Amino acid sequence: MTFWSDPDGFLGNWLIHLLAGIGIPAGVAQAIGYALGAAILATGALLFVLFLIWLERKMIGRVQDRLGPNRLGPWGIFQSVADMLKIFTKEYITPTGADKVPYNLAPILTVAAVLMVWAVVPLAVTVYGVDLNVGLLFIIAVGSLGEMGILMAGWGSNNKYALLGAFRAAAQLLSYEVPMVLSLLIPVMLTGSLSMNKIVMQQDIWYVLYAPLAAFIFLITSIAEVGRAPFDLTEAESELVAGFNIEYSGLKFGMFFVADFLHSFTISLLVAVIFLGGWRGPGAETYPLLGFVYLVIKTSLVNSLIIIERASLPRFRIDQMMDFTWKVLTPVILILVALTALLEKTMVMVGLGAWLRTGIMFIVNIALLFIADTVVRGHLARRPRPDVRGKERPVARPENFFSQPGSGA
Amino acid sequence: MTTLQIIFLIIAAITLVSACLVVMTRKIMHAALWLVLSLMGVAMVYATLQSGFYAVVQILVYIGAISTLIIFAVMMTRNVMEDVGPQSNRGWGLAMVGSLILFAGFSTVLLTWDKVQTNLLEIPAINGENIQMLGLALVDPMGFLIPFEVASVLLLAALVAAIFLTSDIKRSRS
Numbered sequence: 001m002t003f004w005s006d007p008d009g010f011l012g013n014w015l016i017h018l019l020a021g022i023g024i025p026a027g028v029a030q031a032i033g034y035a036l037g038a039a040i041l042a043t044g045a046l047l048f049v050l051f052l053i054w055l056e057r058k059m060i061g062r063v064q065d066r067l068g069p070n071r072l073g074p075w076g077i078f079q080s081v082a083d084m085l086k087i088f089t090k091e092y093i094t095p096t097g098a099d100k101v102p103y104n105l106a107p108i109l110t111v112a113a114v115l116m117v118w119a120v121v122p123l124a125v126t127v128y129g130v131d132l133n134v135g136l137l138f139i140i141a142v143g144s145l146g147e148m149g150i151l152m153a154g155w156g157s158n159n160k161y162a163l164l165g166a167f168r169a170a171a172q173l174l175s176y177e178v179p180m181v182l183s184l185l186i187p188v189m190l191t192g193s194l195s196m197n198k199i200v201m202q203q204d205i206w207y208v209l210y211a212p213l214a215a216f217i218f219l220i221t222s223i224a225e226v227g228r229a230p231f232d233l234t235e236a237e238s239e240l241v242a243g244f245n246i247e248y249s250g251l252k253f254g255m256f257f258v259a260d261f262l263h264s265f266t267i268s269l270l271v272a273v274i275f276l277g278g279w280r281g282p283g284a285e286t287y288p289l290l291g292f293v294y295l296v297i298k299t300s301l302v303n304s305l306i307i308i309e310r311a312s313l314p315r316f317r318i319d320q321m322m323d324f325t326w327k328v329l330t331p332v333i334l335i336l337v338a339l340t341a342l343l344e345k346t347m348v349m350v351g352l353g354a355w356l357r358t359g360i361m362f363i364v365n366i367a368l369l370f371i372a373d374t375v376v377r378g379h380l381a382r383r384p385r386p387d388v389r390g391k392e393r394p395v396a397r398p399e400n401f402f403s404q405p406g407s408g409a
Numbered sequence: 410m411t412t413l414q415i416i417f418l419i420i421a422a423i424t425l426v427s428a429c430l431v432v433m434t435r436k437i438m439h440a441a442l443w444l445v446l447s448l449m450g451v452a453m454v455y456a457t458l459q460s461g462f463y464a465v466v467q468i469l470v471y472i473g474a475i476s477t478l479i480i481f482a483v484m485m486t487r488n489v490m491e492d493v494g495p496q497s498n499r500g501w502g503l504a505m506v507g508s509l510i511l512f513a514g515f516s517t518v519l520l521t522w523d524k525v526q527t528n529l530l531e532i533p534a535i536n537g538e539n540i541q542m543l544g545l546a547l548v549d550p551m552g553f554l555i556p557f558e559v560a561s562v563l564l565l566a567a568l569v570a571a572i573f574l575t576s577d578i579k580r581s582r583s
Contacts, residue, residue, distance in 0.1 A: 102442060133540065137465045144473025148445065151480050155438060163484065170481045174474075194540070 009126060041129065042115045045262060050080040052261045056307050063311035090250035095158055098247070103156030106149045107248065107255035113146035114263045121269060122197050123295060124279045124288035135196035136184055139270065140177070143225060146259070147173045150234065150244050153256070157247035165243030168318065169234040173225060175322060179329040180221035185337050186214040187274050189344070200278035208275040210358045211340065213365040215275040217333050222267035223306060224325070226260070230313040233321060268302035269295075276302070332372045339364060417457055424450030433496070438483050445476045462540050 012033050019029035054069060054077055061068025069076030094103065117139050119129035132138050147170065154166020188194055190210065191202040208215045224231040235243030245256045272278060276298045279291030316324065343364065347357045427446040434440050448471040455464035519525050546552035 099438070102438075132461055132465075134462045134465050137462070137469060141465045141469040141473060144469060144477065147477060148472065148480075151477065151484070152442070155480070155484060167481075167484065170477060170484075174477065177473075 038119070038129070041118055045115060045118055046111075046258060048265070049258050049261045050084060051077075052265055052303075053080045053083075053257075056261065056310075059304065059307045060311045063308065084254070087251060087254045092252060093247075093249045095247045097158040099156040099158065101156075102152040103247075104252070106153035106156060107252045107259075109149035109152065110146050110259040111255050111262070113142050113149060114259050114266055116142045116145070117266050117270070120196050121273055122200050122278060124291040125285050126288055127292065128197060131195060131197045134194045136188060136194045136199075136274075140181060140184075143177075144173075146263070153248070154244040157244075159247050161240045161242070162244050162246050165234045165240050165246070168240075169227065169244060171318075172227070172231065172233060172321065175325045176221045176224040176231075176329075179217055179325060179333045180225065182330070182333040182337055183214045183218040183221065184274070186211045186340050189337075189341060196273060199274060200280060203277040203280060205354060205358050206275065206277040210361050211275075211336070211365060212362060213336055213369050214333065214340075215271065216369075217329055218275065219267075219271055219302070219306075221325075221329065222270065223264075223309070224321075226263045226267055228260070228264055228306065229310040230316050231321060232315060233318055236315060264306055265299070265303055268299045268306060271302045272298035328372065328376055332368065336365070336368055339368070413457060417454070420450050420453045420457065424454070435493075435496075437486075438480070441476065441480045441483055444479070445472055448472055448476065462543070 012030075015033045015036070016026055016029045019032065020026065024032075057079070058068040058075070069079035072078040072082055094100070120132050120135040120138050122128040122131075150169040150173075151166050154162045154164075154169070157163075187199055187207050190207065191199045193199065193202075227234045234240075235245065240246070245253060248256060272295060278298075279288075279295045281291065281294035284291030284294055340361065343361065344357070347360065352360075424447050427443045427450065430443040431440050431447060434443060448467065452464045452467040452472075455461075455467060547557045548554055
């Protein structure tokens with residue numbers, strides 16, 4: 001066993017031998033090793049966010065014909081480090097009437113929920129936190145803990161805007177969880193297991209070729225779960241000032257900020273692992289580090305897609321957002337799950353090869369996408385556009401009752 | 410006392426204390442949050458029994474769905490809903506005596522029953538539990554097919570009723 005063929009096991013053995021040298025039994029050394037591994041993974045992920053923030057600002061800058069951060073270091077790459085150091089020095093402000101314990105617990109819970117996902121993701125052939133046999137369910141369950149964090153932040157802040165943001169978050173996250181879980185059913189059906197490791201192992205042909213529509217819907221619903229544009233109704237600046245995190249300052253706000261960027265990278269990682277074959281690639285099984293590089297490349301591609309999509313799409317209105325998940329995504333993915341189950345079983349019984357099955361399913365997926373698109377477009381064209389304006393109100397005129405001094409408003 | 414027993418005692422204490430606080434705290438929002446912690450404790454008990462599936466489903470269903478809905482409903486209410494009156498009524502002594510007698514009765518019955526044992530059973534050393542067996546049992550006519558389907562019909566009825574309640578009947582008639 002060398003470092004190049006099994007880095008995880010090699011480092012584990014090295015640590016156990018090292019600790020045995022100073023008289024620590026193997027069991028305790030193993031526990032220390034696990035704790036150390038978790039700490040390194042979590043810290044590494046959090047530090048990586050610094051780079052992600054810079055990357056996102058730079059890319060969105062280019063999309064909007066700006067330079068983005070460009071002062072500190074080459075290409076402004078140290079800008080996020082300076083921002084991080086600045087945020088450490090900021091004052092913590094707790095609003096009057098805040099519910100102290102939920103208010104302070106919320107940022108921690110939000111970050112922890114994102115980091116917990118990394119525990120079950122296989123990073124290379126032998127490098128993974130734990131191979132849970134219910135890995136996918138674990139990811140969905142942990143996602144709901146983050147939801148709890150947002151609710152606690154919205155409630156604990158004692159602020160109307162924060163509460164509205166939390167309302168929207170609860171409605172959005174609960175609704176988009178339905179098509180997300182259904183789209184994950186397809187890889188689970190094909191693998192016959194919920195374990196992330198087995199899902200990666202099974203992908204001799206990437207699932208994105210077998211079920212491109214499921215991958216697409218998973219990507220959309222994941223973006224909604226993260227609450228990024230065009231689904232950023234939870235922190236819509238033009239409507240809610242800052243949404244659920246309006247009352248947070250200093251490092252507590254920093255936690256929400258970090259959780260946001262880390263979450264977007266984590267969903268890219270999940271798309272890469274579940275639909276793009278994870279660490280698989282030429283030579284990845286003999287050299288795990290090469291597999292890690294493949295995984296990083298795939299994840300970065302998906303992440304760039306998410307960033308560019310954030311820069312290019314306008315925000316949904318709340319009724320459009322709810323219509324989109326319940327009237328479009330959920331029916332489409334339900335049909336797709338039923339079709340995949342029927343066709344896959346039939347094709348296996350007829351005895352078609354793996355590539356042929358993939359080709360047929362690819363065509364079926366694309367056809368379903370076009371049919372759904374045509375139906376929705378036709379429906380929208382027939383339906384009269386609803387008038388969502390309120391009644392006309394004067395804006396900041398001197399004769400306006402509300403702007404007169406002493407009127408009590 | 411093994412490590413697992415110590416961990417179990419800690420988890421049990423967390424679960425029971427937070428379960429008591431659910432009914433004892435005055436703010437209804439805090440009660441909902443204590444309920445989350447209590448349900449989390451149950452999930453941790455499942456995890457220590459090496460039953461990852463039940464632990465994850467417990468978190469997914471009870472914390473992810475039900476508690477979120479409870480908290481959502483509480484947040485919809487007009488004010489904090491803080492209770493100010495006394496938390497017990499005149500019958501608390503009788504209630505305490507009744508529940509103690511019931512507890513003593515259950516304990517006696519269980520302790521005198523020879524099937525009950527207090528020594529720990531060895532957990533089978535397979536990696537987690539067999540989810541496939543659970544899945545097959547749910548669709549097996551000899552297993553739990555009928556309860557499973559009846560539960561599905563019940564849920565469907567609840568779903569239809571919820572949609573009926575929320576739909577605007579006046580508008581659809583006109």
